Every structure is written in structure tokens, then in C-alpha cells.
Amino acid sequence: MCSVFQRDAKGQYLFDLICHHLNLLEKDYFGIRYVDPDKQRHWLEFSKSIAKQMKSQPPFTMCLRVKFYPPDPVSLKEEITRYLVFLQVKRDLYHGRLLCKTSDAALLAAYILQAEIGDYDPGKHPEGYSSKFQFFPKHSEKLERRIAEIHKTELIGQTPETSELNFLQKAQTLETYGVDPHPCKDVSRNPAFLAFTPFGFTVLQGNRRIHFLTWKIILTYFAPTPEACKHLWKCGVENQAFYKLEKSSQVRTVSSSNLFFKGSRFRYSGKVAKEVMEQSAKIKRDPPEIHSAHSTPVHSVSHGDSFMSSRGQMDDGSEASVSAVISDETYSPSDSVLPTPVAEHGMEMPLARHLNGAPCSIDEEKESGSMREGQAESGPSRRALRKVRSKPSPSSDVEELNKFILSVLRLFLVTIGLLFALLLLLIMLTESDLDIAFLRDIRKTPEFQQFHFEYFCPLRQWFACKLRWMGGFLVSK
Template sequence: MKMLRFRSPSLRSLDQEIQVTIRLLDDSEISCSIQRETKGQFLVDHVCNHYSLLEKDYFGIRYVDPEKQRHWLEPNKPIVKQMKSQQPYTMCFRVKFYPHEPMKIKEELTRYLLYLQLKRDVYHGRLLCPFADAAYLGACIVQAELGDYDQDEHPPDYIQDFKLFPKQSLKLERKIIDIHKNELRGQCSAVAELHLLQRAHNLETYGVDPHPCKDFTGSTAFLGFTATGFVVFQGNKRIHLLKWADVNKLKFEGKTFYVIGIQKEKKLVLTFHTSTPAACKHLWKCGVENQAFYKCAKSSQIKTVSSSNIFFKGSRFRYSGRVAKEVIEASSKIQRDPPEVHRLHFGQSRSFNSLSHKNLIINMEPLVPALPSTNENEADIGLGVGDPLGLLESVLSVLCSSAPTRAGGEAEGQEEEEEEEETSGVLTISELVYNPCASMLPTPVDDGQGGVDLLFQSPIQSPARLLRELHADPDIQAQLVAERVRDRAFERARVVGRSMLGSGLRLLSRNERVNTCVLSAVRLIAMVIGVLLVAVPMLLLLLESDIDVSFLHEIRQTPEFEQFHYEYYCPLRRWILCKISMVMERLGWD
């Protein structure tokens, strides 16, 4: 465990230092102590110094707040002001911007870290791929972890020890073994990782961090941002791809996210609804950052954007950092000796043995009665499932739908034989139901058994009450009937109170809108008056004074100023003086 303390020039006392734990891509952890004014960039630099990483612009630090909402740590803001959870803080070091062309990465260390991220994406169901690609990616991981196939060291079922995919079939494992034996022999770890990058970056879901939402029809969709542009998935199919050059604006209002662009020379407005305003704001920020990183040619072109066009309203945000083209150019200029890459051997990473089906059941038992604390899986794939009933249904869905543990039972053997006998189409990983929203679980939950819909529901009944209703005891049934009568009465009273409260809120809302319009008008008038108070004296100074300052002299010599002076200002001044003299004559003030 590596320790580092950041101290500001003010040298605050030790009791104000805060402990931070950062979980790395290989599931190891490093810690450091920060102070209240320490900004997010210090933690990024701390991790990069730990790795001796120079191509650090692709990476970021992510954390999860108490509401299970993910966030990227902003580098220019103090860490304490961003964190809403209790100390000590736990965060994760992850790939934030996936390189459009991984082959242009200069150093092997950077490619290895990207490989670790893609391995996680494959395991958690984010990187969907057809059967052939899945087998090749799995074989590359096995080759990088174990090296060449050795009949003496590797038993026939050695792939079963690897948990590579959310649902791993025997047919897929056999194909992985075949590729590992024949196609990848002789490749070192670095070459096998490079081949995985080459194959993975051509997949549609490469670099997609899926955000669950509902489209205008109420259907479940997943939004994502890639090096190419904005993408929308439904199930396992990409239904929209809007390139960054065609995206004009990204904005959000409450829980509604808008993508405004051009498609086939026509204006396009895509509307989506997220589960919470915080999720919508996070989605908007991710879109703004990805658009700036991949679209802009220089960081100087990046502008501060607003979430809305409403005057003096809306969130403002600006991506800070280098863009993709600048990162590639800087990488080509690296001249140092390549740093040593410390790879983990098989069994040292939690992505495999410790997340087997057996351990999964054991580790999930304490999650049912209470909400779990923030952990790695939340930071890695969490998208905000936070209520106990949703968690319970998710756990039951995974336990019911997960693949067998391959302990050697008769039922398992029958299922494998039936799978081998199927001839109605080729099995592909992408044909599985795609749902990366199980924030607490390493295996995606089928959408038909809860999934994304749990994000948009607010269940009334608790799990304990649902279980009580299963009993047929007359006393219990009578008690439940009485409870239901009380609930109906309470519901009627709540509806009446809500209607009265709604009338009051509508009146308040109308008054707030009027006050906002009045305030905006006052600000506009004040701005105009301020401009006049500055512009009019400056204009009189130019036209009437004899002050011969260099910049005033240059302005007076311009043709535009001379034309304005002789054709407009002089006649206007003569007319005003004439009117003043006529008034003075009438008043007898000659």
C-alpha cells in the first residue's frame, strides 16, 4: 500500500487531512492523505506517478455518491466540495476516454491499462460481441495471463477457472481453448494484449459507458458516447449513431436529456428521460466532455457550455484538459525508455476466481436486508439502483438466471448436451439480453425480470409485506384486510392533500415565473444603462476633447470615425445647439 501526503502552502494541521483510497484497474489499491483545498488533479497525478504513466489524458477517477449515482472527479475543483459521502473516500481509477485508434498509443504501459479496462468491460457485459469475436477476445486474455498452452499444466477444463463473460457457455469455452492452442501460440503478453485491442476497438460497443434511460415512447434505451459520436442502443442493437460533426448541442432540463443535431440535412432533436435529475446531469457532463475531447482540434477551441438557453439559468460546465489530437501528438514526442510493466499473474485479479458463482452467492447474502455500502462494483458498473426491493429482485434474478457452477451434476450435463445439439443459429454474446444496470452485481440482470425498469419505479409494498400475504392463516388475512382498509383511507386523504398542495404550488410557481421575468428585465435594463454610462462618456471624450493620447489619436484618424464625425455628429451637435439657443431666447436668458 503506497502512501503519499499532499500539503498546501498554508501547511494546515494534520487533523484536517482526509484519507483517500483509490482502486486501480487490476483491483489493487493505493492510499493518500489530502487536505480540504486539494483539487482532483492531484489524485490523477498521484496515480499516474504510481504507474509512471505519461499518456494520462485517457484516464480519470470515478466515485459513487450515497444515492448510488456515479461521477467523474473534476480536476479543477476541490475534492471535498465534490464528495457527498462520508470520510474516508473511496474512488476508482478508470479509462475515461477510449482511444479511437489504440495502435497509436506510444507506450506499452498505456496499452496494458487500456487492456485491463477492456477486460473489465467484457466481464461486466459492456463490450458486446458476436461469438467469434468473444472467443478471440477470451483467448487473448488467457494467452496474456497464462502464456502458451501446455498439455501437462492445463487440464481439459482449465478455462472454467476464468470468469471472462457474464454468461459463459461450454461451447464458448471450447472455442477459446481451440484458439489459445493454435492461433496464439508463441505470443507474449504484450502481443496478446495488442491483438485484443485491435479486435475490440472495431466493435460497436467499444468505449460505450451505457447510461440507462427511456425514449419518448417509454422504451428502455442505453445512451453512450464514443470517439465517433453519440450512440443509442436498444437491447443489443445500435439504433442511432450521430457523429460529433453533426451534433450541435447537448442540454438537459430536470430528468430530460436532449441531443440536437443534423441528420440528412434536417434538424434532429432526440429526447430521453433518465431516472433522476442527478443521472441526467451526469449524462450531460459526460457528453460535453466526450464531444470536446474527440471533436475539437485544439484545447483552446473548448468553450464553456450551458445546459439551457434560458436567460441567466442553467448549469455551466467546461471540459478542462487536452483533446485527442493533442494527446496523440504529445505521445509521438515521448523519448524516454519505456517503463517496466508489472502484470498480474492468473489468480491475482479479483476479476476471475473471487467472482465465481459460488463466491457471488456467499457475498450477496448480507446485501438483501440493507443497502450496501459503496464498493467496487458500484463504481464500476453502478447506475443508481438504490431501493431495497429493486436490489432484492436483482439478486433473485441473477441467482435464477445465472449459468450453472459446473460442479458436475446431472442437470448441468443435460443442459450442455442440449446446447451442443442446437442448430437453429449461432450463439453470440450479443444475443443475450443487454442490461448493465445491476449496480451492486457483477452479472447483468435480465430486463424482463426488473432491470432498468426498477430505476423508474417507486414500489409501494415492501418485500416483508409481500411475503406476509403468501400466508393463508385467517388471522393474518383479517389483519391484512384491516391494513388495506387503513391504507385506502390514508391514500384518499393523501390524494386530497396533494390536490390542495398542488393548487398552492401552481400559484407559487406562477409567481416565481413572474418574478423571474421581472428580474431578468431589470437585469437587462441595468446592463443597457451600464453600457450607456461607459459608452457615452467615451464617445464624448473622442469627439469633444483635445486629449492627444496615442490610442485616441489612432481612432480619430480612421475613415469610419471621420465619416461619423462630419456626416452625423457635427450636424446633430449644430441642431442641438440651435434648439438650446431658441429655448434660451424664449426664456430671456440671452
């Protein structure tokens, strides 16, 4: 989908345009994601200008994504919404975010296969037909045979809608349903992923969920870059507001600043989950028609960053390309994070490494440790992944030095500002005749009176004596 908009158009305009194109009413679960030139992911803020949020030059490339996963996707009011959530979760499975056991993986893949090609037909589906579909980053031939077995024997007669519904029912029971991983390191500098889910805060390490936390527990983790840290913080603010609050009127502006450093201010501007569900219950229209055309292998769906499969022909006859690409360029954000959803024979797969603060999967054939942008999500290889150690470039060293200098200057300026503010307050307390309540209360305290007579007055007399001496010295000259 290509769109031309005014330079001062806000994100809400683009989002409403996409939802209208898709005939989507339960739109509050979705958002628009884009990736800046440094491979850092962002959610488009609807209240701000689109052009001002972009670091790149137009045309801009963005994609529609599920931003807030429904806690119970089966309870969504309209099939079009469930279908879009199904496509997102299927994509999560393909990119290794939806971790699961081999048995669960086989069942989920079989549901996808049934939704894509329908009932098993010996005339159309020769031996090994399931191997043409890429359901996961990597899997074994044994798993492929198990997928085909379930498809042949257990799912006969299921319509695409039923298979998608069963897929969602199974996916929502998994620990990593709704996970959007953020790469980081713990206090011991071990790699990990932090993720917000509809049910809490999750920490992933070694392809396993090691922590499931409530919002009140505090842990220390380090993001790879300041931009990644800010993105993680914003996601946390939005997820907490969406899932925890009763009403959007309870949302408050949150600041990340502290005593010494100027932080960011951010306010979630959408509805909360309870309001979204109440609004969805009031939908009375006839459901929009979705014409099924399941003939495309699953792996072709993930080329570039396409969001929808071939089942995207809407009732108005237009192509419902939910990728929301606002340019003709291929969108390759390098956001394939975990290498596999299946732990075959109890073996753990190594986590993908991070290059320049962005999560990515590194294939064995990439000997240089770098990855071209167009190859970021063209489809993970079946070969085992290995860790690649990248050497810092001189430009990155200069950037780190500049950031350090800026931090020191900021600390110095903040300190000077605090000292000036304290000096101004001291002058107001001791030298001015302002009769303000809070100043009067401070002046009456024993501590202030002792400070005034024992320290301030002698210090003032000393400065006055020095000034008179300097004045006399200058006059004598």
C-alpha cells in the same frame, strides 16, 4: 492505493499523485470515477476541491478509469498506457459493455487467456481449464470449448504484450468499443442506453446498436434522474470537446440553462485528442518495466472494482493498484449495465433493470428486487437474468413531491423576475432621461411610439387618477 490529502486539495492533485505512482505519462485518456450514495456515477472534476464534490463522508472511494478511449489504442506511445487500456476494455467485456458476436467473443477471450497463462500446457491445463476464467457476464460451455481450442492451436508463442495488442486491435473494430452506457428511455418510454464513443454518439437497445449519430443530430431521451441527466450532459460536453476540437484553446463554457430554468455551467478543462497525440510523440524516455505475473483467473480481477490484474508490479517494486481506492472499503458502484456480450443462437438477452436511477444486474435469486451494495459487482451469475419490478417507497413519493414543488416555485420566481425586469426596462424607456444608444433607438421606433401614446400614457393617467382619489379618500377620513 490509500492517500491522505488536505481538505481543500483539488482533484488534479490526486490524479497527478496516481499517475506518478504508476509512472504514467499519457494520462489524458484517464480520469477518476466515483459513485455517490445514490448510486450515481461521477467523474472527479480536477479543477474543484475533492471534498466539495463528495456527498459521502470520508474516507472516499474512487477508481482510475479510461475516460476517453483512444481511437487507435495500438498507436499509443508507451506499453504501460496500452496495458491500462487493455485492462479497461477487458473489464468492459466482462461487464457486458463490449458487445460482439460469438466468434469475436471467443477470439477476444482466447487473447486474454494467452496473456494470463501463456501457452497451453497439457500438464498444467487439464480439460475444462478455461471454465475457471470468467470472461463475460455469462456464456455457454460450447463457447468455453471454442476459447480453449483457439488458445491451444492459434496463439502458441505469443507473449503477453503481443496478445494484449492483438486484443486491442480486435476490440477497436467492434461497434461498442469505448462505450460507457448511460441508462435512459426514448419518447415511447422504452429502455435504452446512450453512449459516447471516439467516433460518435451511440444508442443501444435490446443489446444492439440501433443508432450511430453525429453531434448535430437531435434526439429526445429521458434520463432516470436529474443527476443522471446532468452526468450525461457533462460527459457529452467533454467527449465533444476532446474528440472534435483541434485545440484546447477552442473550448468554451457551456450552459444547460434555458428561459425558465436555471441550468448548469460547465467547461472541459483538459487537452483535446490531437494535442494528447502530439505530446505523446515527444516522449523520449526508456519505457517503464512491467513485470508479468499472469497467474490469476480473470474473474478475480473484477472483484469489488479492481482495475489491474496481477501484472501490476512496477519497476520500483511497489504494487501498482490502479483502482485508486482512497479508503479501505470495497468499491461496488453497481455499474454492470448490459447482461452479455454474446447473442447465443441469435437470441437476445433482456436488458438489466434500473433501481433508483442506477444501472444494475438483477440475479434470479434476488426475489425482493433490491440489491445490497456489496453484491453489486461481485461477479454476475451464469443464470438467466429476469426483470424485476420494484415498488416505489413512500420516501421516494415525498422526494418527487418536493422536487415538483421546487420546480413550481422556481418557475414562479423566474416569472416574477422577468416581469420585474420588463417593468424596470419600461420605466427606463418612458420615464427616465437616460440618453443611452440602445434606449434612444427603441424610443425612435414607430411601434414604441404607438405603444407609448395609445396605451402607456392612458394607463398612467388612470393610475394617477386612482391614486389621487385614494389620497382624497384617506384625507377625508
